[in-house]
Amino acid sequence: MQIDVLHTLALIAVAAAVTFSLRFVPMLTVRAIATNPYVLAIGKMLPGGIMVILVVYSINHGEFHGAGGLLALAVALGFTIGLYLWRKNVLLALVAGVLIYGALTFG
Amino acid sequence: MNTSTFTHDARHGLRLLPPVVMGYFPLGLAFGALATDAGLPHWVAPLTAAVVYGGSIEFLMITLITGGATLVTMATTAFAVNFRHVFYPLSYPRHLIRNAGGWFYGAYSLTDEVYAIVNTPHGLTNQRQLLLFQAGAHFTWFFSTLIGVFAGQAIPESFHGLDFAMAGLFTVLAIDFFRHSRQYRPLIYAFAGCAVAWFLAPGAFLMVALVIFAAFCVADAVYQVKTGKAGH
Numbered sequence: 001m002q003i004d005v006l007h008t009l010a011l012i013a014v015a016a017a018v019t020f021s022l023r024f025v026p027m028l029t030v031r032a033i034a035t036n037p038y039v040l041a042i043g044k045m046l047p048g049g050i051m052v053i054l055v056v057y058s059i060n061h062g063e064f065h066g067a068g069g070l071l072a073l074a075v076a077l078g079f080t081i082g083l084y085l086w087r088k089n090v091l092l093a094l095v096a097g098v099l100i101y102g103a104l105t106f107g
Numbered sequence: 108m109n110t111s112t113f114t115h116d117a118r119h120g121l122r123l124l125p126p127v128v129m130g131y132f133p134l135g136l137a138f139g140a141l142a143t144d145a146g147l148p149h150w151v152a153p154l155t156a157a158v159v160y161g162g163s164i165e166f167l168m169i170t171l172i173t174g175g176a177t178l179v180t181m182a183t184t185a186f187a188v189n190f191r192h193v194f195y196p197l198s199y200p201r202h203l204i205r206n207a208g209g210w211f212y213g214a215y216s217l218t219d220e221v222y223a224i225v226n227t228p229h230g231l232t233n234q235r236q237l238l239l240f241q242a243g244a245h246f247t248w249f250f251s252t253l254i255g256v257f258a259g260q261a262i263p264e265s266f267h268g269l270d271f272a273m274a275g276l277f278t279v280l281a282i283d284f285f286r287h288s289r290q291y292r293p294l295i296y297a298f299a300g301c302a303v304a305w306f307l308a309p310g311a312f313l314m315v316a317l318v319i320f321a322a323f324c325v326a327d328a329v330y331q332v333k334t335g336k337a338g339h
Contacts, residue, residue: 001145003148003151003173003175004175008151010178011168011172011176011178011181012158012159013158014178014182014185015155015159015168015181015182015185016158018181018182018185018186018189019160019185019192020214020215022186022189022190022192023192023195023196023214023215023217024210024215026192026193026194026195026196026197027196027199027201027210027214027217030196030197033193034193034194034196034197035197037332038325038328038329038332039193041327041328041331041332042190042321042324042325042328043190043191043193043194044288045293045296045324045327045328046187046191046293047190047284048285048288048290048293048297049293049294049297049300049324050188050297050320051277051278051280051281051284052281052293052294052297052298052301053297053300053301053313053317053320054163054167054273054277055277055278055281056301056316057170057312057313058273058274058277059274060312061170061174062170062271062274063267063270073271073274076271076275077274077278080275080278080279081278081279084279084282084283085282090276090279090280090283091133093275093279094137094272094275094279097272097275098268098269098271098272098275099268100268101267101268101271101275102266102267102269102271103268105268106265106266106267
């Protein structure tokens with residue numbers, strides 16, 4: 001795949017800078033940020049909703065082309081969710097999902 | 108404790124590593140393989156593993172890089188996905204940190220797994236032990252990713268299973284979160300953000316959805332604090 005090398009380096013730099021700032025700034029002013037009631041309330045709501053958005057995004061941008069791909073996706077997701085709720089093991093559920101999706105779309 | 112030798116400190120720091128390795132090795136392998144599978148040049152995933160070093164955001168970056176996302180989308184996404192890190196310094200052994208380099212690298216490599224370990228009775232007694240542990244974790248992530256990049260080449264072209272990995276990973280993480288928080292308003296806000304972005308800004312879906320979702324969360328937080336409903 002041809003990617004724009006400079007733009008890719010810039011994307012990595014931006015992600016690194018933002019991630020580092022989120023870890024470093026509270027380290028210096030820890031009480032002011034990490035115990036702020038607004039930050040606490042927002043922090044409790046963000047992760048779950050973001051994961052939901054990321055699910056929609058990765059389905060939307062993924063390579064699940066055609067009805068066959070989407071059907072395979074639905075089946076694999078169903079297995080992954082069921083297996084996760086049953087065994088509570090992230091890795092096991094994911095590996096199963098990958099294998100099921102791979103088997104259904106093989107070729 | 109200032110007289111402790113390097114080997115002594117290395118032993119004390121690195122003895123905390125096994126649980127981190129067990130978590131990082133399969134994930135790093137998957138991350139590297141996924142990057143190769145997506146057609147990215149071999150240097151992208153290891154470089155990302157070394158300098159961004161942030162878990163979920165790195166997986167997401169595979170899609171953002173292949174899709175040629177804008178820098179603003181990248182910044183917004185990294186901020187939202189990594190926001191959880193602002194709480195980590197609160198229960199980080201800051202009393203062990205002695206100098207500027209310690210503050211810098213201690214914060215730089217403060218990932219979810221490192222945070223989890225330093226919140227157990229870790230028995231670390233100085234900065235060098237702490238930072239050697241963190242460096243060990245950092246190296247484990249980088250090295251696992253590197254192996255994954257090359258392992259990814261062995262995956263046959265006709266196997267498309269990895270296309271499922273990201274949707275599956277985030278689904279499991281979402282279930283895990285709501286199972287514990289039992290607070291479902293963010294779910295409504297997230298779907299609202301997705302719906303608006305899907306129909307009005309499909310080209311900037313991720314950024315628009317995240318911003319709308321975050322705006323709802325901020326409004327909700329302000330309401331909670333003003334009405335005294337913010338609990339712990």
